[in-house]
Amino acid sequence: MTLQQGAPGLPYIVQSFDLPLGLARRLQSLGMTPGSQVRILRKKNQGAMVVKFRGSRFALGRAISSHITVKEVARHGS
Amino acid sequence: MAAEAAPCLSIGFVGNPNCGKTTLFNAYTGANLKVANWPGVTVEKKEGRFQSHDHEYRLVDLPGAYSLTSYTMEEQVTRQFILSDEVDVILDVADASALERNLYLTLQLIELGKPVILALNMMDIVEKRGMEIDTHRLPEMLGIPVIPVSARRKTGLDILMHAAAHHKGKGEAMPLIHHHHSSESLSPLQDTSSTRHRHQHHKEFAMVYSDAVEDKIDLLIEELEKRYPQLPNPRWHALKLLENDPEITKAYPVDRPDILDRSYEADIINQKYDFIAEVIDEVLVNKERKAALTDKADALLTHQVWGLPIFLLIMALVFFFTFTVGDWLKGYFQLGLDFFSGAVLSGLEFLQVAPPLVSLLVDGIIAGVGGILTFLPNIVILFLALAFLEDSGYMARVAYIMDGVMGKLGLSGRSFIPMVLGFGCTVPAIMASRALESKRDRYKTMLITPFMSCSARLPIYVLFSQLFFSQYAMLAAYSMYLLGLVVAVLCALVMHLLDRSPDKAEHLTGSALLIEMPEYKAPSAHTIFIYVWEKVKDYLTKAGTTIFVASILMWFLLNFGPGGYTHDMSQTFGSLLGQGIVPFFAPIGLGFWQIVVALIAGISAKEVVVSSCAVLFSVSNVNAPAGMAALSQALGAIGFGPLNAYALMTFSLLYVPCAATLATIRKETDSWAWTGLTALFQIAVAWGVTFLVYNIGMSIL
Numbered sequence: 001m002t003l004q005q006g007a008p009g010l011p012y013i014v015q016s017f018d019l020p021l022g023l024a025r026r027l028q029s030l031g032m033t034p035g036s037q038v039r040i041l042r043k044k045n046q047g048a049m050v051v052k053f054r055g056s057r058f059a060l061g062r063a064i065s066s067h068i069t070v071k072e073v074a075r076h077g078s
Numbered sequence: 079m080a081a082e083a084a085p086c087l088s089i090g091f092v093g094n095p096n097c098g099k100t101t102l103f104n105a106y107t108g109a110n111l112k113v114a115n116w117p118g119v120t121v122e123k124k125e126g127r128f129q130s131h132d133h134e135y136r137l138v139d140l141p142g143a144y145s146l147t148s149y150t151m152e153e154q155v156t157r158q159f160i161l162s163d164e165v166d167v168i169l170d171v172a173d174a175s176a177l178e179r180n181l182y183l184t185l186q187l188i189e190l191g192k193p194v195i196l197a198l199n200m201m202d203i204v205e206k207r208g209m210e211i212d213t214h215r216l217p218e219m220l221g222i223p224v225i226p227v228s229a230r231r232k233t234g235l236d237i238l239m240h241a242a243a244h245h246k247g248k249g250e251a252m253p254l255i256h257h258h259h260s261s262e263s264l265s266p267l268q269d270t271s272s273t274r275h276r277h278q279h280h281k282e283f284a285m286v287y288s289d290a291v292e293d294k295i296d297l298l299i300e301e302l303e304k305r306y307p308q309l310p311n312p313r314w315h316a317l318k319l320l321e322n323d324p325e326i327t328k329a330y331p332v333d334r335p336d337i338l339d340r341s342y343e344a345d346i347i348n349q350k351y352d353f354i355a356e357v358i359d360e361v362l363v364n365k366e367r368k369a370a371l372t373d374k375a376d377a378l379l380t381h382q383v384w385g386l387p388i389f390l391l392i393m394a395l396v397f398f399f400t401f402t403v404g405d406w407l408k409g410y411f412q413l414g415l416d417f418f419s420g421a422v423l424s425g426l427e428f429l430q431v432a433p434p435l436v437s438l439l440v441d442g443i444i445a446g447v448g449g450i451l452t453f454l455p456n457i458v459i460l461f462l463a464l465a466f467l468e469d470s471g472y473m474a475r476v477a478y479i480m481d482g483v484m485g486k487l488g489l490s491g492r493s494f495i496p497m498v499l500g501f502g503c504t505v506p507a508i509m510a511s512r513a514l515e516s517k518r519d520r521y522k523t524m525l526i527t528p529f530m531s532c533s534a535r536l537p538i539y540v541l542f543s544q545l546f547f548s549q550y551a552m553l554a555a556y557s558m559y560l561l562g563l564v565v566a567v568l569c570a571l572v573m574h575l576l577d578r579s580p581d582k583a584e585h586l587t588g589s590a591l592l593i594e595m596p597e598y599k600a601p602s603a604h605t606i607f608i609y610v611w612e613k614v615k616d617y618l619t620k621a622g623t624t625i626f627v628a629s630i631l632m633w634f635l636l637n638f639g640p641g642g643y644t645h646d647m648s649q650t651f652g653s654l655l656g657q658g659i660v661p662f663f664a665p666i667g668l669g670f671w672q673i674v675v676a677l678i679a680g681i682s683a684k685e686v687v688v689s690s691c692a693v694l695f696s697v698s699n700v701n702a703p704a705g706m707a708a709l710s711q712a713l714g715a716i717g718f719g720p721l722n723a724y725a726l727m728t729f730s731l732l733y734v735p736c737a738a739t740l741a742t743i744r745k746e747t748d749s750w751a752w753t754g755l756t757a758l759f760q761i762a763v764a765w766g767v768t769f770l771v772y773n774i775g776m777s778i779l
Contacts, residue, residue, distance in 0.1 A: 022149055023590065025343065029145040031182060033348045041373070044382055048481040048491060048591050054351060055178035057372075059478040061490055061591030 003038065003051070004066035011039045012070035019067045027068075030058070037073065086134045088164055089242055092156060092187060093171035094180050095142035096471065096596035098199045101605045102171055102229035103139045106239070108608075122509070130236065133243050138165070144179070146186045148325050151512060160190060167193045167242045174198040174211055174226070175597060177362065181354045184220065185285050191311040193245045194222045197238055201226045203599070210363040218255040219357050221284045230602050256280050283313075287349050294320060294337055301332045321346055372471075372597045379472070385479040392472075393498075396463040397559065401552060404456030405540070411452040412702040419444050419699060434643055438633055441696045446629025446689035450621050452701040453537040453685070457617055458610060460533050464502045465609040469601035473498070474593050481591050487567060488574030490514065490591040493523040497566065500530030501559070503613065504739045507532075508746060516590065522573060524743055525756055528735035529566040529763075531559050534684040538730045541688050541700060545710050546720040554724065558731050565732060565767060620683055624737075628679055628686045632693045635675070652694075666765060667725035667772035670716055677729065683736045721779060725772045732764035 006012050014036050017024040031054035032038065041057060043049035048061050093099035107126025124139040140159055141152035148154045160168060170187050172180035177198075187194045196216075204211060217224040223241050227234030279286045286292065298316035302309055309315060309330070318326035322341040332338070379388060419440060426436045467473055473495055481491030492514055500507035504527060511523040531539075535558070543554035635652035637643060647653055656671030659678075663669050668677070672694045680687035692700040695712040699705040713723075734740070734757045744753040 023592075025147065026149050026592070028344055028347055029147045029149070031179065031347065031351055033344050033351070035348060036351070042376070042380065042382075044482060046482070047485060048478055050376070050380065050478065050595060054182070056176050057595040059474065059481070059491070059591055059593050059595055061481055062485070063590040064592060 001070060001072075002066050003040070003060070003068040003070045004049070004062060006040045006043075006070060008040050008043050008049075011037050011073045013073055014038055015069045015071055017068055019064065023064070027064075030054070032068075038070065086136050087243060087246060088136045088138065088166045089169050090160060090165040090167075091137060091139045091169050091171060092160065092183070093142060093199075094144055094173065094176075094183055095594065097142070097171050097173040097176075097180060098229045099142060099171040100139060101602045102197065102199060102227065102235075103137060104605055104608050105229050105232050105235055106135075107137055128239070130239055131243075133239070135239060135242070143183065145183060146190070147321075148323065160187070160192065165192065166246050167195060169195050169197055169238070169242060171197045171199050173200050175200050175203045175207065175209075177211070178351075178354055178358055181357060182350060184222075185350050185354070188220065188222060188284050189314050189317060191314060195238070195241055195245055196220065196222055196224045197234075198224060198226045199229055200599075201234075202228045202231060203597075208364055212361040212363060216357070216361045219284065219360065221254040230604075254281060254284055285350060285353055287346065291320065291342060291345060291349065294342070297337050298332065298334070301334055301337070302330065305332060306330055317346065375598050376475070376595070380475050380478055385475075386483075389476060389479050392467070396460070396467075396501075397556065399463060400456050400460040400536075401540075401555065404459045407455035408452055408701065411455065412699060415444075415448045415452055416699050416702055416704075419448065434637070437637065438630070442629050442633030442693055443626065445692040445697060445700070446632065446686075447621050447626050449692045449700045449705075450537065450625050450685045450689050451618075452699075453540065454614070454617065456536055456540065457533045458614060460536075461502055461610045461613045462606065464499065465606040466601050467498075469599075469605055469609075471596045471598045474595045477591060477593050478595065486574075487570040488577065489519055489522060489570060492591055492593055493519055496523050496527050497530050497563075500527045500532060502533055503616075504528050504530070504532045504735055505742050508739065508742045512746065519590075521747070521752070522570060524746065525573075525759065526566040526569050528739055528756075528760060529562045529569070529732060531562040531731055532684070534736060535731055537685050537688045537701075539727055541691075541706075541709075542723045542727055545706055545713070546723040554727070558727055561728065561767075562731050565763065569763065620685070624683045625686055625689050628682045629689050629693055632675070632679055632686075632690050636694060647694075665772075666729065666768040667722045667776075668729060668768070670718060670722075672716065673718070673722075673726060677726075677733070680730065681734055681737060683738070684730060687730055721772065721775045724775065725768050728771050729764050729768040732760060732767055734760050734764075 003012065003014075014032055014034055016034060017027065019027070036053060038051050038053045041050040041052055046062070048059055049065055050057055050059050051065075052058075091099050091103050103124070103126070106128045122141075126137045126139075128135045128137055138159070140156045143150075143153045143156045146153060146157045146160075148157060159165060168187055168190075170184050172184060174180075184194070184196055198211065198213065198216075201211070211226075213224055213226055223245055225234055225238045225241055227238055279292065287295070295313060295316045298319055299312045302312045302315055302319075306312075315326055315330055319330070319332060319338060320342040322338075322343060379385060381388075422444060423436070423440050426439065467476075476498060477491040477495055479491070480494040484491050484493055493511070495513075496507040496510040499510050507527050507530070508524055511520050511527065514520045514523060536555075539555040539558050540551075543551040547554040632652070635655070636647055636650050637645075639646075639649040639651055639654070641649060644650060652675045653671055655678075656674040659674050660669050660671055663674050663677075668674065672691075676687045676690035676694060679690045688700060691697075691709065692705075695709050697705045697708045697712070700709055735743075740753055740757060743756055744750060747753065
């Protein structure tokens with residue numbers, strides 16, 4: 001699934017990027033690396049979302065969030 | 079320069095965006111800044127001097143950066159400056175309330191091998207949230223001095239500078255104490271106690287990577303030392319090679335594909351964050367914090383439905399304050415100017431100064447420059463409001479709120495920030511577009527931002543709407559702001575619809591917004607004061623230089639003709655020049671040579687349209703009731719009515735931005751062709767829209 005399809009309030013694990021190289025590298029240097037955890041804080045129906053990773057919030061546009069592959073975190077009450 | 083007793087210490091302030099770096103910098107330097115551009119780029123460089131305990135410090139505020147890669151202009155500037163020999167000590171400012179993200183930059187700075195000091199800012203917020211940071215353990219783990227400060231409350235400032243002075247010249251000389259032998263180490267990567275690697279690096283470096291990476295670093299260092307024996311800090315260069323850093327890879331090729339079999343960037347980043355997690359785990363006490371205020375505020379301010387109306391309400395409030403409160407204060411300025419102008423006039427007449435000189439001083443300089451100064455209160459209030467929005471952290475939310483709307487125009491929500499800033503001044507707004515992700519977005523934003531009505535156009539609206547629309551004056555002025563926004567949006571939309579370039583496909587799925595949403599904070603009074611003071615200083619400088627010169631030039635053009643000094647304005651150079659261009663302006667209701675001259679002069683700075691009118695019609699205080707009556711009468715005499723006034727306001731709003739804006743566009747795009755195109759585009763739009771407004775108005779009236 002893509003991050004765009006995720007639900008607000010839930011954490012996900014980043015798996016891969018399907019983005020222009022420069023953008024993918026920028027996201028990684030901000031700490032969104034494969035294997036890291038991202039939590040969706042809020043999200044507009046068709047548009048941007050606010051996510052939290054490595055302790056800070058970022059707004060991500062749809063063109064970015066729909067090109068990040070994630071998987072759900074096996075939940076044990078984090 | 080004064081003789082310096084002690085050698086001057088250069089300190090570079092580095093930190094993430096929103097970490098309070100500028101507030102801390104201002105706390106030392108006050109408003110005594112030297113603002114310049116970095117050579118070759120137009121990122122603003124701020125420099126200040128500061129003295130304490132016989133030490134002289136040169137403080138340089140570097141652009142905010144999350145990391146030292148070279149993907150953004152800000153990061154490149156910061157990295158190049160630190161790597162140069164210009165800086166003695168790096169002062170890393172970290173937001174203690176977001177330590178995890180901030181430490182990432184810290185680790186990169188430490189790896190550069192220069193003396194680094196960590197200033198833990200916003201410790202007051204950390205305490206308020208019921209958290210504690212072990213400031214004894216943190217320096218042990220990082221190997222650098224850590225000083226808690228609060229830039230807002232100005233605590234810890236002296237100790238910080240003291241530490242910087244004494245840390246000069248010391249690389250990583252502090253003892254590193256890590257407990258990597260502990261069996262409950264967080265990640266297997268970090269557990270290098272039973273290392274296969276041939277060196278034990280934990281005593282040397284704060285950041286030690288996995289064996290696989292460390293092995294490669296060793297091989298690369300050997301290779302680098304062989305090829306580039308003079309290279310300082312080969313470890314850092316080795317890391318950059320492993321990260322596939324474009325700049326370093328090009329400058330120091332090693333041609334060893336066996337070592338550099340792939341990019342290790344993700345590994346290096348992950349391992350850094352793993353180490354940070356370990357640090358946080360040890361130094362951050364009481365992590366179970368109360369729900370941050372920011373989340374509660376965001377629930378309302380970035381609400382799916384209410385976010386946009388709230389934003390519009392805030393902007394309406396901003397303009398309400400700008401106009402009503404500003405107009406009230408302005409009254410006092412006018413009284414002062416009237417008195418001054420009268421005193422100078424009678425003084426000069428008493429001294430029997432030659433009439434042309436009296437005319438130059440009173441009708442030229444005082445009328446032109448003084449008239450502009452009376453608008454200062456409106457401008458101060460507008461910038462105060464914008465500073466408040468920026469410093470509180472709300473501006474980033476605006477990008478999120480507007481992302482949907484801007485997406486329909488083929489832009490990201492972030493493009494809206496320059497547009498909002500454009501209400502203040504177009505020059506910094508154009509510079510702010512630098513933060514945009516794609517070049518297309520940047521150019522588009524630069525093209526439409528000048529349509530946002532900046533504060534320099536405000537005097538034109540205030541004057542002409544009060545002259546011609548009496549009780550509807552406010553409405554007429556507001557309509558200009560709206561018109562500017564509508565034109566900007568329409569232009570963006572048309573460009574988006576016409577755009578057939580291949581990379582549009584990338585944008586079709588939506589916007590590529592990427593922006594940090596910092597914690598909300600109470601804006602710092604000192605930071606806001608300095609922000610507004612800089613703008614006021616700019617405005618006063620402009621009044622004293624551009625407007626001053628333009629006023630003298632105008633006076634000359636309007637008092638001299640082929641026959642020399644004359645009282646008959648129709649025989650002057652100004653008149654002859656204006657009349658030549660009148661046919662171009664006639665279809666849009668501006669076919670008056672006086673107005674044409676004022677508009678041309680207005681390219682130097684838009685306020686000059688007002689100061690020129692003052693000079694044109696010899697009105698000494700245009701913004702006061704008596705001056706307005708005189709101007710109104712003079713304009714009425716040439717057949718200039720309300721519709722012409724509205725056409726003038728519209729054209730002034732939209733036509734070529736001021737010289738300073740054009741110069742900024744030139745610098746940002748590095749292209750004269752593009753700058754010329756922008757200017758032509760804006761004249762065309764201004765002419766077209768004014769034509770519509772005037773002719774629709776004619777058919778209605």
